[in-house]
Amino acid sequence: MIDYGIEIIEKKIREKLLNELTRTGLLFRLFSRIKDSNSISDKFNRKNYSEDDKLMQDLIGFRIITYFNDDLKIIVDLCEKLFGKEELVYDEPDTEIFRPLRKNMVCKFPKDQGIYFGEIKATNDEFQLIDDTFEIQFRTTLSEGWHEVDHLMRYKCKPDWSELTNESRMLNGIYASLETNDQALKALFDDIAYLHYRAKRWEAMLRNKLRLRFSLQNLDVHIVNYLNENSEVGKNIFKLNRNDIISLYINSTLSFPTTFDNWVFYLNFYFINDEFILSKTPEFLKNEFQLCFE
Template identity: 25%
Template sequence: MEKRKEGILSQYDKNKQLYLNFLKYFLNTIEGIVIEESIVLQSIESRVKTRESLEKKIELKEKYRSIEEITDICGIRIITYFSDDVDKIANMIKRDFELDEINSVDKRETDDPTKFGYVSLHYIASLKADRLRLSEAHRFKGLKIEIQIRTILQHAWAEIEHDMGYKAVGDIPIKVRRSFSRLAGVIELADEEFVRIKDDLQDYSIKVQKEIKDNDESEISIDLISIKAFVYSDGEYLQNVKESAKKASLPLLDISESKQEQEIFSLIVKVCNKLDINNISELKRIYFKYVKILEIIQLKEYEFITYVKTYVTTPLVKILRVLDSAASTDINSDMFITLYEEIYLY
C-alpha cells in the first residue's frame, strides 16, 4: 500500500503543472460555451487537488493503483441561480465533452424519500477526440476532470452541512433529523419556485412587449419590465427619439451599453410612482406633451456643448426629472424651461 501511494504521489508531483494547464484550458472552454449559450452563472470555482488531500484520499480508499484511476485531481464547481440552468449546463457538457458515465453521478436523483442534504450533479469528463487534435490540447489526452453543478441554494446547504460535519441521515441526532428534513424540503421548493417566478416574468415581458407594439397600453402598469418594453418596443417613442437625436446631430447610443442601465430604468419607475403615473399609456401621453419643448431647449443647449451622450432613455428621463422637480405632471412651457435650466444648466 505504501509503495503504491508513493508511486501515485510521485506521478502527481511530476505532472502538477500539466494538471494546472489542463484545468485552465478546461475552465476557459467551459466559460466560452456558457457565454455562447447565454447562461448567467453565480460563479465558477476551480482547483487542482493538493498533495495532502490526494494522500488522504489514497489512504482512505485503499484501492488506487495508479493516478489515472483518480478522476477528481482537477475539479470545477459551477453554481447557477436557477435549477433549470443545472440541466442546461449538464446537456452542454454531454454535448461538448467526453463523459465518463460510470464515474458520473446525479445526486439529485434518489428513490429514497427520506434522503436530504447535499444534492448536486457530478460529472467526470475529458476532452473529445476533435479537441485533442488541436495543437494546444493534444497534451491533455487521458486527463479527466470532475465537474460539480449545483444551484446557489444547494451550494448554501452543502457549505453549511460541511461546516456542521453531517453527511448522512444516520449522522444526525434523531431529535433534529425532522428539522433537517423539513429544511431540505423548503430549499427544494424554493429552487422550484424561483424557476417558476423566472418563467412568469419572461411570459409577462413577452405579453407586455406585444401589447405595447399593438398600442394596447392603457392596462399596462408601471414597473421595471414595462418601462424597458416601452423604451425598446414602442414604435412612436423610438421614432421620436431618433428624429430628435438627428435634429441635434447627436449619436443615439444603446442604453444597454451604459453601466447605469438598471439604475436609469429604476429611476424612471421611482419618479413615475412619485408623480402618480400609473400606466404606460399615461406615461406616453406625458412624454409627448413635453417633448417638443425639450427639443427646443436642447437645440439651443447643444450649440454650446461640444460632446453629448444621448441614449434612448435620455429625453424621457429629462422630462420626468423636470416634472419631479415641479411635483406635478401639469406645468406650462415657461415653468418647464425654468426648471430644466435649474437642473441641467446651472
C-alpha cells in the same frame, strides 16, 4: 506542491468551458480547484484506490452554479456534448424518500491535456493513483451554500453523525426548503414575465421569460411599436417553451451577442416567421440562421 503542468491543464479546460457557457447567455458562475497534496493524501486515506481498479477522478474539479434550477439540465447536457462523459450522477426527485440530489459528471481530459497529463504522471509518484479525468458539479445558487456546509461538516466526518438521526434529518430538511425555494423562484419570474407581457413591456417580458444575461442595449423601437400594434406576435413569442428554444440555440453552432434584438430575430426566424421582423433582421444573421437551419 501541485505540478505546474496540472495548472495548465486546469486553465485550458476552464477556458473551453467558460467560452461555451458564456455563449449560451445563461446566468451562471464558474469555480474551479486543483486538489493540493494534503487533500490528495486525505482522500487516499478515506478511499480504497488501486492502480488495478478504481483511481481518483477529481484531481481537477469544476463547479457550475446556475441562478435557476431549470438551467441545470441544460448545462449538464451542454457539458456532456462538450467533453463526453465517463460517469454521470443526476438524481431525480423521489416522491417517497427525500434526500439531497447529486448532480455530478466525470469527464476525460481532452486529448491534448490527456497526453500532457500522461507525461506528468510518468514522472510523479504522487499521481499514480489518479485518473486522467476531471469532475464537474452542478448546483443552484440557493443550494450551493448548503452543499458546502454538508461536505465539510458531515460528509468529511461521518462518524460524528452516526448517532444523530434527528439532526441529520434537520440538516436535510434545510435542503428541502431550499429546493422548494428554487422552484418558487422560477415560478415567480414566470409570473413576472406574464405581467410584463400583459402590459406590453416587451423588453421586461423577454428578460424575465428567457432569464439570460442581456446587454443594456434597448429593443429596437420599430420592433417595440410593431409588437404594440400586433400583440398576437408578442403573444406567440411569450407562449414559446423557454427551455426548448434555449436548448435549440445551445445545440446549434449559433453564437451572437445576447441583445433583445438578436433574440427576437432568432425566435422569429425559427418559430414565429413574421415578415416584418424578418425584414428588420440583419442579412448576416439571416445567413447564419439559414446555414444552421439547413
